[in-house]
Amino acid sequence: MAKNTIELKIKRQDGPNAAARWEEFSIPYKPKMNVISALMEVRRHPYTVQGRKTTPPVWDANCLEEVCGACSMIINGKVRQACSALVDQLELPIVLEPMTKFPLVRDLVVDRQRMFDALKRMHAWIPIDGTYNLGPGPRVDPNTSAMAYSLARCMTCGCCLEVCPQITPTSTFIGAAAISQVRLFNMHPTGKMHARERLEALMGEGGLQDCGNAQNCVHACPKEIPLTESIAAMGRETTAYVLKRLFGG
Amino acid sequence: MRVFPSVHYTMGGLWIDYEADASGNIVAGSPRNHQTNIPGLFAAGEVDYEYHGANRLGANSLLSCFYGGMLAGPAMVNYAKGLERSCDAVPASVFEAERKRQEEAFRRICALQGTENPFVLHKELGEVMTDNVAVVRYNDKLQAADNAILAFMDRWKRIDIHDAATWANQAVSFTRQLWNMLELARVITLGALRRDESRGSHYKPDFPERNDGEWLKTTLATWTPSGPEFRYAPVDISLLRPEARKY
Amino acid sequence: MATPAVWQFYLRRLHSLAGVFPIGVFLLEHFFGNAFATRGPEAYNRYVEFLLGMPYLPAMEIGLVFGPLLFHGIYGLFITAGGDAFHPAQGLGTRYHNVAYVLQRITGIILLLYISYHVWNTRVQAVFFGQHVDYAYMARYFAPAYEKAIYIVGILCACYHFAHGLFNVAYKWGLTVSAKAQQSMTYASLVVFAAMSAVGIHILFSFK
Numbered sequence: 096m097a098k099n100t101i102e103l104k105i106k107r108q109d110g111p112n113a114a115a116r117w118e119e120f121s122i123p124y125k126p127k128m129n130v131i132s133a134l135m136e137v138r139r140h141p142y143t144v145q146g147r148k149t150t151p152p153v154w155d156a157n158c159l160e161e162v163c164g165a166c167s168m169i170i171n172g173k174v175r176q177a178c179s180a181l182v183d184q185l186e187l188p189i190v191l192e193p194m195t196k197f198p199l200v201r202d203l204v205v206d207r208q209r210m211f212d213a214l215k216r217m218h219a220w221i222p223i224d225g226t227y228n229l230g231p232g233p234r235v236d237p238n239t240s241a242m243a244y245s246l247a248r249c250m251t252c253g254c255c256l257e258v259c260p261q262i263t264p265t266s267t268f269i270g271a272a273a274i275s276q277v278r279l280f281n282m283h284p285t286g287k288m289h290a291r292e293r294l295e296a297l298m299g300e301g302g303l304q305d306c307g308n309a310q311n312c313v314h315a316c317p318k319e320i321p322l323t324e325s326i327a328a329m330g331r332e333t334t335a336y337v338l339k340r341l342f343g344g
Numbered sequence: 345m346r347v348f349p350s351v352h353y354t355m356g357g358l359w360i361d362y363e364a365d366a367s368g369n370i371v372a373g374s375p376r377n378h379q380t381n382i383p384g385l386f387a388a389g390e391v392d393y394e395y396h397g398a399n400r401l402g403a404n405s406l407l408s409c410f411y412g413g414m415l416a417g418p419a420m421v422n423y424a425k426g427l428e429r430s431c432d433a434v435p436a437s438v439f440e441a442e443r444k445r446q447e448e449a450f451r452r453i454c455a456l457q458g459t460e461n462p463f464v465l466h467k468e469l470g471e472v473m474t475d476n477v478a479v480v481r482y483n484d485k486l487q488a489a490d491n492a493i494l495a496f497m498d499r500w501k502r503i504d505i506h507d508a509a510t511w512a513n514q515a516v517s518f519t520r521q522l523w524n525m526l527e528l529a530r531v532i533t534l535g536a537l538r539r540d541e542s543r544g545s546h547y548k549p550d551f552p553e554r555n556d557g558e559w560l561k562t563t564l565a566t567w568t569p570s571g572p573e574f575r576y577a578p579v580d581i582s583l584l585r586p587e588a589r590k591y
Numbered sequence: 592m593a594t595p596a597v598w599q600f601y602l603r604r605l606h607s608l609a610g611v612f613p614i615g616v617f618l619l620e621h622f623f624g625n626a627f628a629t630r631g632p633e634a635y636n637r638y639v640e641f642l643l644g645m646p647y648l649p650a651m652e653i654g655l656v657f658g659p660l661l662f663h664g665i666y667g668l669f670i671t672a673g674g675d676a677f678h679p680a681q682g683l684g685t686r687y688h689n690v691a692y693v694l695q696r697i698t699g700i701i702l703l704l705y706i707s708y709h710v711w712n713t714r715v716q717a718v719f720f721g722q723h724v725d726y727a728y729m730a731r732y733f734a735p736a737y738e739k740a741i742y743i744v745g746i747l748c749a750c751y752h753f754a755h756g757l758f759n760v761a762y763k764w765g766l767t768v769s770a771k772a773q774q775s776m777t778y779a780s781l782v783v784f785a786a787m788s789a790v791g792i793h794i795l796f797s798f799k
Contacts, residue, residue, distance in 0.1 A: 148506065171682070260678045260680075263678075299597060309691075311688075323762075323773060327766075331764070
């Protein structure tokens with residue numbers, strides 16, 4: 096069946112304290128559209144299906160190739176990236192809502208700051224930057240590097256937090272993404288030098304212990320990162336760390 | 345899957361300085377490195393014009409990212425250390441005046457109540473640039489593109505902003521940036537129009553050869569109220585002589 | 592060195608550990624011992640006498656059973672309050688471990704009520720009110736259908752909470768890291784749940 100128009104239903108909210116409302120839009124169909132190009136079409140003609148003039152919907156996007164995580168939103172009830180959500184594969188009308196576990200900024204934009212704060216607290220980097228040549232880094236075997244690559248695909252998009260029952264407006268849980276990053280940096284030969292620091296942070300407030308084992312994260316991850324394996328691996332690493340601290344060795 | 349050569353990178357960017365020693369090598373740590381012509385404003389990475397010339401080879405954006413960062417970091421530190429007074433010593437009126445200027449610019453855009461849609465203008469600008477100012481360039485088409493950009497600039501003033509919110513207003517910031525895009529589009533178009541040769545990603549079928557005699561130089565554009573003003577600076581080839589690039 | 596935040600880590604691990612030892616071990620012993628009911632009144636009464644004649648009984652009951660149970664139950668309530676069991680799982684559909692997350696919390700709350708009820712009617716009555724608890728008493732006690740219903744629910748909740756708790760412990764402590772190991776542990780926990788439920792309900796119906 097040939098489509099001539101695409102219907103979109105967008106949850107609008109002017110600000111964190113404003114009331115939410117739904118607005119419907121109809122845009123001309125073009126082959127191979129994604130949700131971003133549909134939203135771009137809406138803002139080029141910001142009138143609802145009722146013909147009422149409205150403000151252009153506000154949304155975030157950046158890379159348009161599912162590597163930055165900025166355009167995460169709930170599309171037809173599923174949290175995912177708008178850039179990789181192809182209109183031809185979606186049921187109509189396309190229903191767009193902002194993620195619910197983060198403070199709302201406006202319309203489809205939320206503030207994922209808690210994720211970046213968590214990465215900072217977890218020391219999720221390897222401090223090798225210098226203004227002089229440090230020489231070649233240590234060699235990494237192919238298996239470790241393949242695993243590291245799969246963990247490094249994390250784009251802090253927020254899908255794993257969105258589906259996690261342990262993430263609430265009042266909880267301080269860092270979520271699967273940051274836990275998995277601790278694993279990534281602790282498995283790197285140079286990153287290992289700060290493993291202790293990261294484990295201490297991971298055992299701090301809102302850390303690994305707050306995981307509730309619902310395992311939704313791994314199924315929501317658009318980059319197919321083995322998040323539940325990371326959580327269990329960090330469980331093992333903290334177990335070993337605690338035993339070492341208790342008994343030495 | 346459809347394949348199309350999309351614009352991925354802009355060769356060119358903010359002008360930045362560097363300090364070379366007598367042998368032509370860069371002086372690491374000099375506060376001149378990566379400093380723009382606005383004192384204290386540094387640029388590093390894709391935003392600056394350095395390193396790539398007329399064509400950025402694949403993966404070489406990492407080079408400008410890492411190398412530029414390694415130069416710019418210490419340069420900024422040394423610049424800050426060498427300052428006689430910090431921002432605390434600048435009278436509050438300076439900041440206040442700038443704040444007023446920016447608020448005024450925001451208000452002016454919020455007040456735009458014409459008939460044009462900024463996002464439509466942006467799309468049309470993209471189409472004009474892709475059609476006329478991509479890799480293959482003809483002077484008549486470049487001239488037509490510049491005329492089109494001037495027409496867009498006129499239409500920009502008749503934008504209907506649709507959104508006057510003072511919170512997370514993307515329409516206003518987009519419209520502001522759109523004006524800068526128009527200014528920059530003219531720089532790219534007119535710069536290309538003047539350069540009658542082919543070099544890197546700039547290919548004119550009417551001038552298919554690289555012309556080092558006339559055009560081995562960097563195009564410098566300066567903003568003026570009446571449009572970009574062009575100057576040319578020699579390319580530093582003291583360490584490496586350019587050769588013909590053949591694939 | 593150990594800030595209050597780090598104590599949360601240790602408390603959570605202690606909570607997890609307590610579920611297996613001593614609570615889980617006690618549960619297994621409890622099932623094993625009560626299974627003497629399947630061998631008739633005499634066998635059951637001998638077992639009860641053996642239990643009552645154990646040295647250090649009050650200390651063991653408080654230190655290894657009631658203390659850990661209270662800690663596990665009350666801290667479990669805090670854990671439940673810290674999450675949102677009925678959150679929307681944004682398009683993931685019904686998934687076992689998400690359901691298990693909810694079940695673990697619901698069975699936990701039911702068990703707090705059920706175990707209080709169970710302890711009141713069997714242990715408290717004996718210790719504080721002089722009720723002689725033996726096969727005959729238990730058979731009389733279990734006779735009404737509603738009582739059987741309560742115990743069936745209680746046994747199923749206890750078996751599920753324990754069995755899925757084994758999965759949780761293996762996951763939390765890092766015993767099962769690979770997805771495959773976690774999957775196997777999930778099946779193993781379901782087998783434990785089925786087997787223990789069958790034994791528990793069989794014991795319940797052995798009091799005639």
